[in-house]
Amino acid sequence: MARIVMKFGGTSVADLDRIHNVARHVKREVDAGHEVAVVVSAMSGKTNELVGWVQGMPKATGANSPFYDAREYDTIVASGEQVTSGLLAIALQSMGINARSWQGWQIPIKTDNAHGAARILDINGEEIIRRMGEGQVAVVAGFQGLGPDNRVATLGRGGSDTSAVAIAAAVKADRCDIYTDVDGVYTTDPRIEPKARRLKQIAFEEMLEMASLGAKVLQVRSVELAMVHKVRTFVRSSFEDPDAPGMGDLLNPPGTLICDEDEIVEQEVVTGIAYAKDEAQISLRRVADRPGVSAAIFGPLAEAHINVDMIVQNTSEDGSKTDMTFTVPSGDMEKSLKVLDAARDKIGFDVIQHETGLVKVSVIGIGMRSHAGVAASAFHALAEKGINIKAITTSEIKISILIDGPYAELAVRTLHSVYGLDKK
Ligand code: ADP
Numbered sequence: 001m002a003r004i005v006m007k008f009g010g011t012s013v014a015d016l017d018r019i020h021n022v023a024r025h026v027k028r029e030v031d032a033g034h035e036v037a038v039v040v041s042a043m044s045g046k047t048n049e050l051v052g053w054v055q056g057m058p059k060a061t062g063a064n065s066p067f068y069d070a071r072e073y074d075t076i077v078a079s080g081e082q083v084t085s086g087l088l089a090i091a092l093q094s095m096g097i098n099a100r101s102w103q104g105w106q107i108p109i110k111t112d113n114a115h116g117a118a119r120i121l122d123i124n125g126e127e128i129i130r131r132m133g134e135g136q137v138a139v140v141a142g143f144q145g146l147g148p149d150n151r152v153a154t155l156g157r158g159g160s161d162t163s164a165v166a167i168a169a170a171v172k173a174d175r176c177d178i179y180t181d182v183d184g185v186y187t188t189d190p191r192i193e194p195k196a197r198r199l200k201q202i203a204f205e206e207m208l209e210m211a212s213l214g215a216k217v218l219q220v221r222s223v224e225l226a227m228v229h230k231v232r233t234f235v236r237s238s239f240e241d242p243d244a245p246g247m248g249d250l251l252n253p254p255g256t257l258i259c260d261e262d263e264i265v266e267q268e269v270v271t272g273i274a275y276a277k278d279e280a281q282i283s284l285r286r287v288a289d290r291p292g293v294s295a296a297i298f299g300p301l302a303e304a305h306i307n308v309d310m311i312v313q314n315t316s317e318d319g320s321k322t323d324m325t326f327t328v329p330s331g332d333m334e335k336s337l338k339v340l341d342a343a344r345d346k347i348g349f350d351v352i353q354h355e356t357g358l359v360k361v362s363v364i365g366i367g368m369r370s371h372a373g374v375a376a377s378a379f380h381a382l383a384e385k386g387i388n389i390k391a392i393t394t395s396e397i398k399i400s401i402l403i404d405g406p407y408a409e410l411a412v413r414t415l416h417s418v419y420g421l422d423k424k
């Protein structure tokens, strides 16, 4: 007997038929004698609809924030998961399974106060463990918890993955299965590159990079939690027949296992390619090259909670002036320009230039630590396709390249093939 957390994403619970199909997956594990907690997302498209409603509302008069009240945003967008948790509990009951729904506040899943992007601080798993011991399935609404202000808080888009891994850690589950609309983690987004291959295993560090660099198959925070708490996490498909052979395999279920790198049997140099759309680039031209200038630029941006990513600095021939180029998410572009303009006297630049619609393509693999020449192959391959590189950053296990938006798919496919990742 094992204790399993099963998470089902939006497309897996998109309508009543699919919710019944999910119930069959749960029944399979219950019938095998396992203790089960389930985490559900909202029906696909629901969260977007709810966010759209919030954005369609007028802003409060006199509010000092340019945005709506983030606590009310959470009240509204968390409702999608409440619906699916109840529906799945009913579907399970109709199959003769003892099940009940749980909202984040009922458990409680305690979070910090960052409404809209809250982090889980603590989960009291006791009552769920007790009830699982009595054979009851807990159906937990993902994406939500309870803030220190005693109000509903949501975990950021894609946050149900994080709910699932956090619950798995809290109830000391043997496994956390993330069911989605693909049958595992691929070498790149299979929607962009049909030749992408499914990985049998991927190391935590690599999955963390893939997720941070744009592969939305798992929310970044869920991978961090799985890594820290050593949660055995699988990504697998809810669209396969729940009763097909092997689906209930306890040790080797179909899908991709996220694990420690020592567990990986065949480590390649490059494991995957990720891409992130909607990047914007800002260049400050002819900035005085003196100590403190970077702090003068990036300090105010950080204070405004703007996430600066790639940074490139060039120095003029005589060393007196520098050009500072960096990227921010496109959505933060206007805000960044305002912040920089306000700090103009302190920074002392001549011109500010900006460009949106860029894409960051990244090559990821822990094998890069011990192999030279990985970056050079990427640059060659992109040059051959006539793709211009606007900025580059590297770390031990990844190379990120900034390019013009329209070349995104070509670049992903080119890099995928150059590192031998294409399906044979
Ligand atoms: P869910 O609603 O189940 O949470 P998501 O849409 O958040 O599902 O994530 C699954 C999607 O992630 C897939 O449909 C796929 O297009 C995308 N994806 C991006 N990169 C990858 C990758 N490397 N491997 C698998 N899926 C990926």
Ligand code: ASP
Binding pocket: 009, 010, 041, 042, 047, 048, 080, 142, 143, 156, 157, 158, 159, 160, 161
């Ligand atoms: N429903 C939420 C979203 O769409 C959370 C999730 O699906 O993981 O972002």
Ligand code: MG
Binding pocket: 009, 158, 161, 216, 217, 218, 219
């Ligand atoms: Mg998701």
